[in-house]
Each structure stands twice: as C-alpha cells, then as structure tokens.
Amino acid sequence: MNENRHDEHDDVIEVTDLRRVYGGDRPAHGGDRGAGKGFEAVCGVTFSVGRGELFALLGTNGAGKTSTVELLEGLAPPAGGRVRVLGHDPYEERAAVRPRVGVMLQEGGFPSELTVAETIRMWAGCTSGARPTAEALDLVGLTRRSDVRVKQLSGGEKRRLDLALALLGRPEVLFLDEPTTGLDAEGRRSTWELVRALRDDGTTVLLTTHYLEEAEELADRLAILHEGRIAASGTPAEVTASQPSRISFELPDGFFLGDLPPLAELGVSDHQTAGRVIKLRTTVLQRTATALLLWAARERVELRGLDVRSASLEEAFLRIARDAAAGNAGGAGGSQQREAAA
Structure with a gap:
C-alpha cells in the first residue's frame, strides 16, 4: 500500500454532505430514505481522497456506492452538498474535468461487430493524448485478442477492455466501478498489479468493489456505506482493528x-x-x-x-453492516427503489 499519508491539503477529490435523490427534487426528511418527494440514495456523505491515493467505497447492494460515484464522475448533479474533482465541479465544469479522468463503469457498451483493436482506435479518436493501441492492449493483457470481435470476448475479457479504455488518456483520476467482476483469479491479480502500479505513479484511484479481499489488498483508505451513509471509514487496518x-x-x-x-x-x-x-x-x-x-x-x-x-475486513464489514442495520431498524424505506440506486 501507499506509504504516503493522506494530506487534506492535496485532496484531488472532495465530497461534502453529498446527497442524491431519485424520483424527486428534494431530499427525504426524518431519516426515512423513502419519505418526501423522492428516494434519497445518498444521505449526506463526506470524504476526501488525496493525490496518488487509492480510496475504496464498500457497501451492500443499494448502499449508495454507484450513486455516489456517478456524482463524482459528473453524470448527474447532486441534490445537495458539494463535489470537487481536481478543484472543479465535475457536472458544471465537465469540460475541465473529463479529459483528466478515466472511468470504468460496471458495464461497458461496445459495438459488438468491432474487433478489440478497432474499439480502442475508435475510442482513442475521442480521447486527448491517447496511448497507442498496442500499449493499451498490452496494459490489460489483450494483445493476443486484438483481432477478435467484441461479441466473442468472455465476460472477463470485456472487463479488461473496459479498463483499457479507461486508461487510454493517461488519467490523473481513475474511477473503477467493480473492475474485476467476471475475472478469474489470475486476471484479478493481474488487474491488482496494474492498479497498484498506476497508483504508485501518482494516479488517484476511487474503487468500488464487492470483493473485500480486493479492498484489503489495494486500498490506502476506505469507507463502508450503509443505506446512503458512511458507517465506518479509515485505513483497512483501522477498520478491522475495531473488531x-x-x-x-x-x-x-x-x-x-x-x-x-x-x-x-x-x-x-x-x-x-x-x-x-x-x-x-x-x-x-x-x-x-x-x-x-x-x-x-x-x-x-x-x-x-x-x-x-x-479480524478480517470481511468480518468487520459484516459486523458494521449488521450494527448499522440494527441502528436504522424501522427507519429505512423505499425498498423497491433501492434496487435502482445501487
């Protein structure tokens, strides 16, 4: 892990009292995420990420991970609070942020008839300072699959292609949403090594993952979300030490x-x-x-x-989730909407 301690004066990502609401224009009130005019998927989240740091967002389905990351990526405006990426509002000042950021979504949408190399060349045409196609393929271990059509790739190979496209512009900030889903053990380890190398070279990484071992291996710091709120945060060692x-x-x-x-x-x-x-x-x-x-x-x-x-991070995660659920018993709503607010 990165030996550099988090320095709040060199924050690349700043999130303050962040809120996101689905189906309405104002946050829910009284602690009920389903109250008011909409479902509040993110309920006042605050954290920051320093330059060259890897920060992991963890949580069960519906905890608010993807909803939070989409706000950081500038895909939607927050219902409340403040977001800054590289000193800019990622939604209002998208043109200043987007060229410096790489994004790997949970699912990529590629033209199925294009080959892997054609897909990268197409994407490179829309990317400032893009890496050469051969370099991008080599980074993610797809060199031998360059002439294969996208529709013939396995699920794990498609995830590696997603990662190659996220890295094309040599981003200063990299958002990875479930990056190793569908990869076998060897592919997952290779991806970990690549992500570590990127971080060591100064790339700031924000990671969401369901694999707690992945967070334990990679993260300098992490936060565990539960029902749209941060239930615990710190280094992996600090979080596990509480158990x-x-x-x-x-x-x-x-x-x-x-x-x-x-x-x-x-x-x-x-x-x-x-x-x-x-x-x-x-x-x-x-x-x-x-x-x-x-x-x-x-x-x-x-x-x-x-x-x-x-204690393992998994044990800490499960205990924190149970405690948070017990503390919020009776106060959570909108169960049908949680599914959409991952």
Missing part, C-alpha cells in the same frame, strides 16, 4: 476451562466451547496469545489445533 480477533485451540487432556487463567485477565471479551475446543475473542490479541502460551509452557502442555488470527 475482535480470534484464538481457538483444544484443551489438553485432563484440563478444563476453569484451569485456564481468568479470561478477563487474558483480555478475552467472549468465549465459546465445542466439546474440548475453546474459541476466544479478544481486542488485545498479542496480550491474550502471550498469556495463553505462557500458561501452556508453565503447565508443560501442548495447545493442539492452535489458531490465532486477526
């Missing part, structure tokens, strides 16, 4: 749970037993693991099946 780590092991023969040191002294916040297997949860992993291993050494016993692991 308990896990230790599991099998009790040695002749020992019982009560023979362990007091769990509270070990820093254990919760425990479960399944026969002889003990599962502990702790927010102070090193302290708990050290105390447990010292106890085993004193007793001269082996903790069979010992498994010590920090």
